[in-house]
Each structure stands twice: as C-alpha cells, then as structure tokens.
Amino acid sequence: MLKSVIKEICILLLLSIAILLILGIIFYDYIPIGVSIPAKEAYETPEEVKNEINDDSAESLKTVVTYEVTDSDLNIYKQKGNYNEGKSDPFALEEETTIESTNTAESSKEIDNISDTTENEGIK
Numbered sequence: 001m002l003k004s005v006i007k008e009i010c011i012l013l014l015l016s017i018a019i020l021l022i023l024g025i026i027f028y029d030y031i032p033i034g035v036s037i038p039a040k041e042a043y044e045t046p047e048e049v050k051n052e053i054n055d056d057s058a059e060s061l062k063t064v065v066t067y068e069v070t071d072s073d074l075n076i077y078k079q080k081g082n083y084n085e086g087k088s089d090p091f092a093l094e095e096e097t098t099i100e101s102t103n104t105a106e107s108s109k110e111i112d113n114i115s116d117t118t119e120n121e122g123i124k
Contacts, residue, residue, distance in 0.1 A: 024031075077083035 074083060
C-alpha cells in the first residue's frame with residue numbers, strides 16, 4: 001500500500017511537470033523574461049529659461065496702457081451713430097448682423113435659381 005501511494009505521487013509530480021513544460025512552451029512569447037524597464041526621466045529647466053525667469057529686465061520692458069472713455073467721447077460716438085446703449089458691446093458694428101442676414105437671403109435666392117434651372121432643363 002505504501003508503495004502504491006508513493007508510485008501515484010511520483011506519477012502525479014511527473015504529470016504536473018509535463019503540464020508546466022507544455023504550458024511554458026505554448027506561452028513562451030508572452031512571458032517577460034528579458035524586459036528592461038527604463039528609468040524615469042526628470043525634466044530639467046534649461047539655463048536660458050532660468051536666467052530669463054530670474055532676470056528683472058523682462059518685467060521692466062512691459063508697458064501698461066490704459067484707455068479712458070469720457071463723456072465727450074461718448075457724445076461723439078452717439079452723434080456718429082456708432083454707440084448703442086443697452087448692449088453688451090455698445091461699440092459693436094451693426095453691419096455684422098446685416099451681412100449675415102443678406103448672405104442667407106442671397107444664398108436662398110441662389111438655391112431657388114439653381115432649382116429653377118434644373119426644373120427647366122428637365123422639361124426640355
């Protein structure tokens with residue numbers, strides 16, 4: 001009885017080794033053996049940029065421009081018709097909206113003309 005148990009254990013070990021070898025051969029391409037993981041690269045600021053950041057002359061070159069619209073300027077714009085109160089941009093040009101509406105009207109006329117010519121050609 002002891003011999004048969006030892007014999008069965010040996011057979012079981014040989015079968016498991018054979019299964020592992022077969023699986024190793026089948027999945028050989030998927031096992032990462034010689035994979036090298038690259039080291040992390042740290043970003044270093046170039047010396048030119050460091051010098052520019054530390055340089056105070058860059059800030060001294062900036063000029064601050066301020067604009068002021070006075071009552072007299074608003075009166076001039078009102079007289080010319082360039083100023084419309086109550087809008088988010090009171091100095092916006094009126095032509096922008098009219099151009100879009102005329103473009104859509106012209107394009108619809110062109111579409112009508114094209115459809116008319118295709119209908120006339122189909123009748124001939």
